[in-house]
Amino acid sequence: MARLIFVAIALLTMGQSMGQQQYVISQYMFNGLVLNPAYAGTHESWSFTLMTRDQWRGIPGAPSTQTFTAHGAITRSNESSVGLIISNDTYGAIALNNLYGVYAYRMSFDRGRHHLSMGLQGGASLFNVDLSQDDLIDPDDPVLNNDFSSIMANFGTGIFYNGPKAYAGVSVPFLLNNRLNQSEDDLSRQVRHYYLTGGAILPLSHDVKYKPSFLIRYADGISDIDLTTSFLFKDVIWLGVTYRVKNSIDFILEIQFTDNLRFGYSYGLVTSELGQSTSGSHEIVLNYRIKKQHPRVNHPRRFR
Incomplete structure (x- = not known):
């Protein structure tokens, strides 16, 4: 049964009916650069983030994702x-690796309390299909033995606003609909993905803050919506829950160990029919920030 699921995923990915190809992450509010190039520089310091996600544990060939991001200002004014x-996304015999550079320009308003950033990213993706490592139902079927790889250049853009109590962004990380296989007979292509994010922070008391946020993904007529509610205790511990509509419920824990180091973990409980075949999804995020020499920071760490 698991192999049938894998074959179905592979054929849907390579066929004309292209759905969402980009990886899904639960802790999007703490790893914004993978969704929006305009997010670069918003941490007010050089920031490095590692993320690993094990999706649908228990299903052979299920998606596995790893990302590394780094960003920071290159001018004294932070403009x-x-x-x-860098990302690696695999599911079954299919692998997609990305390497992209990012540039963002930021404008400040109201004496530096509000910022509007515009970002661009450019780079290349390596798409690879290797069916030789999987147990196929019919190893002589030519459709299931069509290994190939392709390098695709692409670019994307985004806009991001952040202030002392709210943020919002819209982005299209990959604008070109590249052909996945260079063969003229293969009509499968990359699908353009649109992202809309937003959130706010509302103090409930001196030690507790409430932060609602959302993420909307749209690609090829398919949309996903993540609705998150979370609480920050003493500017150190985040506890949150994300409802991915008709898909999963994710429980999020974030701990600010020091001014520089943050750890995050989320567990996704699948609510769709697929939940009968998996024990859930796990995601770990580790963020390290190089502290600035001067102490003034417009937005404290609790916001991002």
Whole structure:
């Protein structure tokens, strides 16, 4: 049964009916650069983030994702920032690796309390299909033995606003609909993904803050919505729950160990029919920030 699921995923990915190809993450509010290039520089310091996600544990060939991002300002006024995105996304015999550079320009308003950033990213993706490592139902079927790889250049853009109590962003990380297989007979292509994010922070008391947020993904007529509610205790511990509509419920824990180091973990409980075959999804995020020499920071760490 698991192999049938894998074959179905592989054929849907390579066929004309292209759905959402980009990886899904639960802790999007703490790893914004993978969704929006305009996010670069918002941490007010150089920031490095590692993320690993094990999706649908228990199903052979289920998606597995790893990302590394780095970003920070390159001017004293923080107007210009650069970043780097490296990611590895595999499911079954299919692998997608990305390497992208990022540039963002930020404008400040109201004496530096509000910022509007515009970002660009550019780079290349390596798409690879290797069916030789999997147990196929019919190893002589030519459709299931069509290994190939392709390198695709692409670019994307985004806009991001952040202030002392709210943020919002819209982005299209990959604008080109590249052909996945260079063969003229293969019509499968990359699908353009649109992301809309937003959130706010509302103090409930001196030690407790409430932060609602959302993420909307749209691609090829398919949309996903993440609705998150979380609480911050003493600027150190985040506890949150995300409802991915008709898909999963994710429980999130974030701990600010020091001014520089943050750890995050989320567990996703699948609510769709797929939940009968998996024990859930696990995601770990580790963020390290290089502290600035001067102490003034416009937005405290509790916001991002």
